Amino acid sequence: MHLHKYEKVWLVFGLGSLALFLIIIGFAAFWKGTHPQSHIETIDPQNVEANEAFQPENLGLTEVAEGKYVVNMVASAFNYDFGKEEDGSATKTIRVPKGSTVLFQITSKDVVHGFQVAGTNVNMMVEPGHISRFEAVMKNNGEFTVVCNEYCGIGHHLMFGTVEVY
Amino acid sequence: MELFNFSKKESRLYMSFMYVTFVSLLVGGLMGLLQTLVRSGKYTLPFNIDYYTILTTHGVVLGLVLTTFFIIGFQFSLMGKTVGISDKQIMWGWVSFWVMLVGTVLAAWMILTGEASVLYTFYTPLRAHPIFYIGLALVIIGSWIAAIVNFRQLYVWKKAHKGEKSPLLAFMVTINMVMWVVASLGVAYSVVVLILPWSLGYVATVNVLLTRTLFWYFGHPLVYFWLLPAYMAWYAIIPKIIGGKLFSDSLARLSFILLLMFSIPVGFHHQLTEPGIDPTWKFIQVVLTFMVVIPTLMTAFSIFATFETTGRNKGYKSLFGWFRHLPWKDVRFLAPFIGMVAFIPGGAGGIINASHQVNALVHNTIWVTGHFHLTIATTVILTYFGIAYWLIPHLTGRRLTPKLNKLGIIQTIIWTVGMTIMSTSMHIQGLLGGPRRSNFSEYAGGDQVATWISYQISQAVGGTILFVGIVLMVYIFIQLAFFAPRGYEEYPVAEEDMDAEKTPKILENWYLWIGITIALILFAYTIPMIDIIKHSPPGSIPFDWPIGRS
Numbered sequence: 001m002h003l004h005k006y007e008k009v010w011l012v013f014g015l016g017s018l019a020l021f022l023i024i025i026g027f028a029a030f031w032k033g034t035h036p037q038s039h040i041e042t043i044d045p046q047n048v049e050a051n052e053a054f055q056p057e058n059l060g061l062t063e064v065a066e067g068k069y070v071v072n073m074v075a076s077a078f079n080y081d082f083g084k085e086e087d088g089s090a091t092k093t094i095r096v097p098k099g100s101t102v103l104f105q106i107t108s109k110d111v112v113h114g115f116q117v118a119g120t121n122v123n124m125m126v127e128p129g130h131i132s133r134f135e136a137v138m139k140n141n142g143e144f145t146v147v148c149n150e151y152c153g154i155g156h157h158l159m160f161g162t163v164e165v166y
Numbered sequence: 167m168e169l170f171n172f173s174k175k176e177s178r179l180y181m182s183f184m185y186v187t188f189v190s191l192l193v194g195g196l197m198g199l200l201q202t203l204v205r206s207g208k209y210t211l212p213f214n215i216d217y218y219t220i221l222t223t224h225g226v227v228l229g230l231v232l233t234t235f236f237i238i239g240f241q242f243s244l245m246g247k248t249v250g251i252s253d254k255q256i257m258w259g260w261v262s263f264w265v266m267l268v269g270t271v272l273a274a275w276m277i278l279t280g281e282a283s284v285l286y287t288f289y290t291p292l293r294a295h296p297i298f299y300i301g302l303a304l305v306i307i308g309s310w311i312a313a314i315v316n317f318r319q320l321y322v323w324k325k326a327h328k329g330e331k332s333p334l335l336a337f338m339v340t341i342n343m344v345m346w347v348v349a350s351l352g353v354a355y356s357v358v359v360l361i362l363p364w365s366l367g368y369v370a371t372v373n374v375l376l377t378r379t380l381f382w383y384f385g386h387p388l389v390y391f392w393l394l395p396a397y398m399a400w401y402a403i404i405p406k407i408i409g410g411k412l413f414s415d416s417l418a419r420l421s422f423i424l425l426l427m428f429s430i431p432v433g434f435h436h437q438l439t440e441p442g443i444d445p446t447w448k449f450i451q452v453v454l455t456f457m458v459v460i461p462t463l464m465t466a467f468s469i470f471a472t473f474e475t476t477g478r479n480k481g482y483k484s485l486f487g488w489f490r491h492l493p494w495k496d497v498r499f500l501a502p503f504i505g506m507v508a509f510i511p512g513g514a515g516g517i518i519n520a521s522h523q524v525n526a527l528v529h530n531t532i533w534v535t536g537h538f539h540l541t542i543a544t545t546v547i548l549t550y551f552g553i554a555y556w557l558i559p560h561l562t563g564r565r566l567t568p569k570l571n572k573l574g575i576i577q578t579i580i581w582t583v584g585m586t587i588m589s590t591s592m593h594i595q596g597l598l599g600g601p602r603r604s605n606f607s608e609y610a611g612g613d614q615v616a617t618w619i620s621y622q623i624s625q626a627v628g629g630t631i632l633f634v635g636i637v638l639m640v641y642i643f644i645q646l647a648f649f650a651p652r653g654y655e656e657y658p659v660a661e662e663d664m665d666a667e668k669t670p671k672i673l674e675n676w677y678l679w680i681g682i683t684i685a686l687i688l689f690a691y692t693i694p695m696i697d698i699i700k701h702s703p704p705g706s707i708p709f710d711w712p713i714g715r716s
Contacts, residue, residue, distance in 0.1 A: 002667050003417075007467050014463040022453055025522045034523050035445035036438040042703035077712040092610070111709050112289050112374065114530050118599025118614060123439055123526045127374055128291060129703025130441035145614050149530035149601035151285050153292065153712025154218055157607035 037124040037134045043107050045128035048074055053105055053131075059083035061094050069102045075126045076109040078155035080146065093162040096138055103135045114149035117163050125150060138165045167333065167661055170250045172243075177561040179259045180246070181647070183239025184558060186267065187232050187550075188643045194228035195636035197221070202588070202629030205622045207606045216714060217605040218283040225286030226277060229542070231270050233392045234305065236550055238262070238312045240395055241339045243557060245316055247657055248333035249323035255315050262311035269304025272297050283713040285603065287385070288361075290377045293708035295715070296365045303357050306350050313343040331669050334415055335402050335659065341422040342394040344680060345429050348687070349387035356380035364708060371705025375442050375698055382433035383691065386455075390429040392542055394422070396549035399502060400469055403553070406658035407498050410476030413468045415662055419673040421461035421468075427683050428457040431690030435520040439529045442701070447694040448522065454690055455520045462513060469506065497574030498566075498658075501552035504582055505545040512540035515593070530603075533596020536589045544585050548578065551639060556655050558646040565653035566646065573642055580635040588628025595621035 003011070028034045048054040053072045060083025062070050071094055074081040082091040096102055106115050106126050113126040119142070124132040148159035172180070197220045203209040204217055211217065242259055245251060251259070275297070276282040282294035288302075320336050332340075356377045364372045401418040405411060412418070434451035437443060477488020493499045515537040518524055528534060555574055559566050566574075596602070600618040609615045672678070710716070 002414075004471070007464075007471070010467050011460070011463060014459060018456060018459050021517075022456060025452070026449065029445070029449050029522055036448065036522060036526050037441065038443055038445040038448060039441050040444065040701065042442070042701060044704045045706055046704070077709070111292050111706075111712055112378075114601070116530065116599065116601065118601075121526050123529050125437070125440045125530075127378075127441060128706045129374060132441040143610075143612050143614070145599070145609050145612065147599070147601045147604075147609065149604075151218070151289075151603045153709075154216055154283065154714045155712070156218070156603070157605040157609075160607070160609040162610045162612075 037132055039131055039133040041131040041133075042129055043131055045107070045109055048107055048109055051107075051131070054107060056083070060091050061096065067097070067100045069096055069100055071102060071104050073104070073106040073115070074109055075106055075113040075115065075148070075159075077111055077113075077153045078148070078159040080106075080115075080148075080159065080161045082161060093164050095164045095166060098138060098141050098165050101135060101137050103133065105131060105133045107131045111152050112150050113152045113159070114147070116147050116149045118145045118147055120144060120163075123149070138163075141165050167659070169247055169657070169659060172246060172561065175253075175256055176246050176251060177563075179256055179263070180239050180243045181558075181561045182263055183235045183242070184554070184561070184643075184647075186270070187236040187239065188640055190227045190232035190235065191636055192640050194224050194232060195633055197224035197227070199629050199633040202622075202626040205604075205606050206626035207608075207619055207622065208626075216280065216283060218285070218713070219277065219280055221603065222277050222283050222285050223274075226273060229286050230302075230305065233542075233546075234266065234309055237342075237391065237395050238266075238309060240550075240553060240557065241316065241342065242312065243561070243657075244335045244339050244398065245319045247659065248336045249319050251319060252322070255319060258311060258315045262308045262315065264308075265311060266305050266308030269301045269306075269308060271301070272304065273301030276301065280714055287381060289381070290361060290364070290372045290374050291706035291709050292713055293365050293710050293715075294713070296362060299357050299362045299365055303354065303362070306354050306357075309350070310347060313347050316340060316343050331415075331671075331674060334412070334418060335398060337419055337674070338394065338398045338402070338422050341426050342391060342398075344676075344683075345387050345394075345426050346391050348680075348683065349384045349391070349430055352380045353384035356384075371707055373699075373702050374706050375440070376702065378437065378440070379433065379443075379695070379698060382436040383430065384433075385436055386433050387429040389538075389542065390425055392546045394425065395553075396502070396505065396546050397422070397425075397465060399549050399553055400465065400506065402660050403658050404469070404499065404502055405472045405476065405660035407496065408473065408476050408493055409480070410472055410660070411663045412660045412666070413472045413475070415666060416669045416673060417464060417468055419669065421464045423673065423679050424461040424464075425458065426679060427686055428454060428461075430683065431686045432458075432520075434690075434694070435525070438522065438525045442698065443694060444697060445522075447690075451690055452520060452522045454686065456517070459517075495571075495575065497571050497578060498552055498555050500575055501555070501578045502549040504578055505548035505552070508540050508544040508548070508585075512537065512545055515540065528596055530601060531596035532592045532600045532602040535602045536592030536596060539585060539589045539592065544581070544589070548581060551577070554643065555646070556658065558643060559650055559653075559655035560657045562647055562650075563652055563654070564646060564650035565655050567650055570642055570645055570650060573638065577635055577638045577642065580631060580638065584628045584631030584635055586628070588625050588632060591621040591624040591628065595625075 059072050108126045108128045115126050116123040122136050144163045146161035276295045282298035284292045284294045363369045432451050432455040434448045435455045474488045482488045482491050
């Protein structure tokens with residue numbers, strides 16, 4: 001099959017950029033360890049408390065070391081359970097100091113949900129039967145809206161929270 | 167090259183698919199308008215209609231119904247034109263039409279009565295009414311009947327033309343239908359074997375990740391299924407409209423073969439942020455996804471080479487003379503051309519979406535919605551409109567009059583303006599974290615949300631302009647179908663140059679190309695599928711109440 005000279009140039013240039021591009025994302029993935037959220041750990045969606053992290057008293061923010069936090073959360077239509085405040089009311093805002101490393105851990109009790117801290121790289125699917133987990137360094141100050149970004153029913157848009165970095 | 171004339175009987179079959187297409191355009195478009203208005207925060211739906219009913223209708227009617235009916239009708243006409251159709255095949259064509267239509271009506275009935283607000287992706291464990299799933303299965307089965315008829319048409323022609331290469335357009339239709347059948351087996355299995363018995367209560371639980379994976383095994387080739395008919399027009403019809411010849415028969419075939427091979431083993435790039443799938447396999451499918459760059463670059467080259475060669479042959483010598491003298495005032499050219507231009511930002515956005523890491527920035531944000539409103543709702547749909555301007559009058563024995571041509575040009579401009587506003591503001595809002603598939607909401611308030619809402623207002627402006635474009639397009643369709651003056655409208659099919667190089671025989675070795683396609687699928691999916699099944703969690707019981715079913 002004959003290829004025009006210009007077409008060869010065009011394809012060689014295109015394929016060259018493609019190869020370079022794939023090498024860069026491969027390098028980022030396997031040498032730098034930057035993979036998308038892909039945690040592999042299952043759980044019974046009808047009994048999430050069987051896993052210690054999702055027992056009611058362990059939900060919400062915990063400081064595990066200097067500047068290192070874990071946030072355990074349970075998603076259900078149409079709410080994120082971030083644990084309770086000292087006065088017993090449901091926590092709506094997670095507050096962490098700037099520069100801290102936060103491990104977000106979440107699972108669903110019912111249907112598929114999303115969990116995105118808008119304005120950061122924290123963005124994961126939340127599926128019944130699976131635990132999603134993503135660690136991020138909160139580099140910028142501000143209030144970030146947490147949104148459910150996968151359709152979960154007619155109250156989907158009422159499922160939200162806040163992460164405040166101070 | 168031999169082209170067949172359509173009998174009245176044939177034309178009626180092809181037209182019936184077009185009626186459904188344009189009814190869908192009006193219905194689905196109206197839903198889109200309502201969505202943008204609701205999301206502006208300044209309008210609420212009357213009669214207690216739920217936003218997500220409208221959203222499901224929009225996605226199913228435009229993404230599944232309009233596209234499938236247009237594609238199958240258009241492809242039947244391409245086969246009829248290039249390899250012919252027998253009476254028996256016409257009869258089976260009608261069977262496919264009615265099976266698909268019955269399926270559509272059943273699904274629509276469930277959606278409109280609020281029994282299936284599950285969006286067009288119908289992710290479990292949200293449970294719609296079983297009739298919704300039966301309707302979807304019928305649409306797929308109907309499309310398979312059409313595929314078998316198309317395969318048979320080519321086979322009969324080949325037997326009568328021993329040793330000849332198949333007509334290019336018939337080859338392309340066959341590629342698209344092979345891809346469709348191989349891909350839709352996944353979703354058909356998911357709907358019929360996993361979801362339907364569960365929705366009826368015969369099975370207690372469903373494997374959510376498995377149904378999602380099977381959906382996306384189908385979901386990405388689905389978008390190529392929309393795109394390939396547009397490519398058919400770009401490769402083999404537009405050259406004729408601008409008064410030129412086919413650029414290269416072999417190149418066109420090779421690019422379709424590559425699209426077939428790299429369309430299916432790539433579904434994980436829709437599931438990049440998902441738990442339960444090994445990131446190495448996600449990465450492998452990302453690499454396979456990007457192989458599509460090769461046929462895309464070949465297509466871009468071939469199209470512009472056709473434009474330039476045609477212009478030069480007409481005597482336009484200056485550097486860009488060939489470009490200036492393209493038939494800009496012919497809507498059969500202008501609409502698809504704008505579609506091609508939209509594919510540049512559309513394709514670039516696609517590269518971002520499918521990138522292993524950057525995906526997390528845009529996943530499930532309204533950026534994605536902006537992306538596919540450039541690709542499917544501009545590139546593909548403007549090309550379909552460009553086809554309709556000559557296909558409809560050809561089928562109804564009428565003419566595209568200069569007045570209708572002018573209206574078409576206005577339609578194209580309205581579409582371009584509306585979509586630029588809507589899609590751009592969706593892209594920006596998505597980059598700022600605004601979610602897709604969401605009713606109007608002020609969430610917890612604050613600056614971030616206020617910025618999102620301001621972009622939603624510009625989406626409503628764009629959406630309103632687009633709806634004007636839809637009404638105009640439906641008006642043009644009605645004119646071309648029933649009122650335009652009688653006459654003959656050409657069915658443009660580009661010819662090869664007299665001295666064109668011979669097409670290598672290997673390009674028609676179906677065993678080879680389908681074999682490689684299946685091998686790639688097995689490579690990309692076998693191990694991760696075994697993992698998903700072996701490490702599956704306790705299954706999920708159905709949930710009705712979140713979608714408002716009692």
